[in-house]
Amino acid sequence: MSKSKVNSEAGTEADPGVDAGVGAGVGVGVAAGSEVGAAEWSGRDLHLELAGTGSRRAGLIRAIREAIRTGRLAPDTPLPPYRSLAADLGIARNTVADAYAELVAEGWLTARQGSGTRVARRAAPVAAPRPRTPARRAAGPVYDLRQGQPDAASFPRAAWVASARRALTAAPSEAFGPGDPRGRPELRVALTEYLARVRGVRTHPDRIVVCSGYAHALRLLFGGGVLRGPAAVESYGLAFHRSILATASIRTLPLAVDEHGADPGESTALSGARVALLTPAHQFPTGVPLAPERRVTALDWARARGGIVVEDDYDGEFRYDRRPVGAVQGMDPDRVVYIDSVSKSLSPAIRLGWMVLPDHLVEDVLTAKGLREAWAGVTDQLTLADFIEGGHYDRHIRRMRQRYRARRDHLVTALAEHVPEATATGIAAGLHAVLRLPAGTEAKSVEAAKREGLALDALSTFRHPDAAGAAEDGLVVGYATPPDHAYPAALAALCRALRAALDG
């Protein structure tokens, strides 16, 4: 460590101005030795901490900035001529000149002929950024039984990385350019084959537009003016999705939901709508598949009225007790917008979804998306294409299906034993069950669950505010999220909570 005293009043040397090019560009962060020094001038002790990574020049710049920020170097204070500072710190004169020039360019210092270099008048001290004051948060739940999240610990890291390596190695250079706003062709080709095989979707890669998930798709379709309201929606669904429609000024009309799914026939909602949003494979959250005749009724309506069915196939692959029900899209590709994503099948951390569109909507969706808005990252798109084509996606889903089915069985068994009043419904598929409760017990069940450290949602929170008929009591219980080791304890806590609520 070297110490130096510098007389700052001798600033007579002309300083380099903003454009005084001092040598050709040098790499940022080129490693060089670090040093610690102290400069004192005008009778004030000024400790310049030149420590840290990077070049001497960078260290000096940081040290002077810091001294100004903290107020140790007050506005208008003259700095030593760089010749003297260089000598005192034992560094090259050019290094000091260069550091001053940068600080002048940044507005920290001013350099005027005749008066030397000074701290800029407006470079007032500013408090250093600290960690944000955290927003007041309740202590988190011990067990997360909210619906919608797959088991994060099961993400197939090794297979994903292997696909990434293969895909990124094989990709053409243009993959790293601005790209096609529809998404990578490799992925759209893989999806065309996969969706046909597994979900009965009929399409062509040209009619697929990659997005980052269902919410993004809704934003593009409705916020982007591709589809107009009013929109018939299921009377039970995610409030978050309804709010996206509301933000786009789309009025929603609830379709009654019963044990055959949403009812497009008996409702007047459909006759007033221009678009119908459905979850045919597995009504969300009640869990029933849309009955065959209702599928046909919905398509009949779309054909007769020029309407569009938006098919949310959020967990179509996870069906346990019989084969997955194929997508409605396959019955009329020109009347259905099919939307799917990897949020449930792989991870919500992979922000990838896709829309399978009728031909006449593709151009509008691309316009809404915008040329520069290829939100979904290309590396993930290329990786998923390889992951699907190599059969890894099928294998992962098969593995997870077995795991989730075991969890579901565990839930059903535990309830049957300890809380026979709570009927688990909608359990043929998906990552959650709806526990039907005796009338009037929903709120206290949620309260009791909370006391047991459980996060879960009341069935009523999914209900459309304009839904007809009486709300039924229930809980929506996601069984995919807790890690394996915590699941038995989570179930035990759930049973205790329900017992307490129903007995209390």
Add this chain to the structure above:
Amino acid sequence: MSKSKVNSEAGTEADPGVDAGVGAGVGVGVAAGSEVGAAEWSGRDLHLELAGTGSRRAGLIRAIREAIRTGRLAPDTPLPPYRSLAADLGIARNTVADAYAELVAEGWLTARQGSGTRVARRAAPVAAPRPRTPARRAAGPVYDLRQGQPDAASFPRAAWVASARRALTAAPSEAFGPGDPRGRPELRVALTEYLARVRGVRTHPDRIVVCSGYAHALRLLFGGGVLRGPAAVESYGLAFHRSILATASIRTLPLAVDEHGADPGESTALSGARVALLTPAHQFPTGVPLAPERRVTALDWARARGGIVVEDDYDGEFRYDRRPVGAVQGMDPDRVVYIDSVSKSLSPAIRLGWMVLPDHLVEDVLTAKGLREAWAGVTDQLTLADFIEGGHYDRHIRRMRQRYRARRDHLVTALAEHVPEATATGIAAGLHAVLRLPAGTEAKSVEAAKREGLALDALSTFRHPDAAGAAEDGLVVGYATPPDHAYPAALAALCRALRAALDG
């Protein structure tokens, strides 16, 4: 290949209904032999193509669907009892039963007690999706000299994949869960250090919010109601960015741009604004750095009026002839929203950007982003964190800086030799230059360039419609996009085009 004749009128067997669970879930796409068969009944030849991948059941379902779609099986046609079809095709009876059940559930077939299984009345034939009719497009340019795209061929694939492998292996399980809407902590920590070291940004990981790029940031800030207008903008800039503000109903007031950058002092625009959008390191597209006293004026305004400076640091790292100018943010972290991305430094295909925010705006930005809208993929975030911390990001930028500088020098030399009337300006940094042209020659220069197969933009296309003063003639020439081998030819074409336009 086996052929079979089946009498479809004997359909007396009860068919499984929608909920007739036929065995526990079997994996989708479990490989099994494929087979080809033909069934003919009711005197009609029906050729069922059971070829393809997947199980026999899947093949049969596909074949029947396809026969209905193409009209070969008309609505209301009875299907053979599955017992007979199974015998004729030499497959298990359960397989046929199962296929029928799925097709009933999907609405293709109907099953009624006493009348057997029939093609559903509404399952009318639908034309198969074909490739989209491509929108009429002009033949693409031979050379792309539009600004803003880095060299796609230089994407550091191997280093990126290596970082992905390390990062995904090391990440905790919760990384694959829903995650923090601010973005991965690993990345925010890496950025805090990197931006401080290279750009003089002062922040804390808690104040960084990851997004997918500058446009996404603008959408969150203005569309999300975090910042309000009117907004002072530079009189030259991307029309695309102005349109994002317009969509959010934000009025823009142009600040004059001269050889010292945008002028916040002499304009009345700033006094009427609540926010100022600036490109201090390298005015876009004119290429000059914001003069020191103007940086100070802008911050003075922000402090005095409670305004916010939005600092777009889109290519701050690419400075050739002297060291990069540090970010304005470092001078007042509570008054500046700093925005940066990898679109120029790495690739626009990696959809990653970040906002460095004043503490009091963080909560609002997170609200605008929404809990479920972590647009930027987590795998890329983890990978970039490793890429930065391992020094690969610095190395890549250094390598590209050398490459782009050589291209810039090549451009300047070629112009000096062949088109001395066109002055290249704004060349100290960035991935593009502005060629200043004699008055009245801009339009014909663009035309001539087009004839030479060049894509590039007239300077006037970047001008704010309300900008004061006369527009200057110029071209904005991006020199980063063409691959190395094509660059000399692209330059030659540019010189030919300009010669023709200026001589013509």
